Amino acid sequence: MRRTNAFTLVELMIVIVLLSILTALVIPRFRSYRDSAEEAAEQSIVKNVRAGIQTYYANHVSMGEPTFPTTLDEAQPGSKASGNNPFFDKVVEVPLKRDWTKGGDINTYISTRGNTFTYDPNTGAFK
Numbered sequence: 001m002r003r004t005n006a007f008t009l010v011e012l013m014i015v016i017v018l019l020s021i022l023t024a025l026v027i028p029r030f031r032s033y034r035d036s037a038e039e040a041a042e043q044s045i046v047k048n049v050r051a052g053i054q055t056y057y058a059n060h061v062s063m064g065e066p067t068f069p070t071t072l073d074e075a076q077p078g079s080k081a082s083g084n085n086p087f088f089d090k091v092v093e094v095p096l097k098r099d100w101t102k103g104g105d106i107n108t109y110i111s112t113r114g115n116t117f118t119y120d121p122n123t124g125a126f127k
Contacts, residue, residue, distance in 0.1 A: 042111045045088075045096060046126065052091030053124045068124040077102050 081087040086095035099112040107119040
């Protein structure tokens with residue numbers, strides 16, 4: 001009997017088991033990194049909007065009209081951000097064009113993570 005250069009069934013099974021164990025360890029860690037990245041992206045957007053509101057206010061104070069914007073954009077309640085329906089375009093240079101949704105009124109926003117943020121035009125608060 002001649003032996004060929006091939007893997008035995010036992011060797012293949014050991015490789016499959018090892019790959020399964022590695023996969024079981026890596027997938028939860030990947031999900032954790034993805035969640036952290038989504039949270040960081042959301043916080044970045046919120047900080048940019050807050051800074052934009054303050055810049056808007058500062059510009060109007062310098063013109064003698066200390067006011068906050070009445071709305072942050074022209075998007076309608078219940079709509080999704082898109083290229084034709086940008087969010088926060090009155091206060092940020094690069095408006096949000098995806099992933100977020102407008103809430104039930106003109107000053108409520110829902111992030112991709114499901115967090116709700118409300119803008120108060122009287123105080124300039126976005127929380």
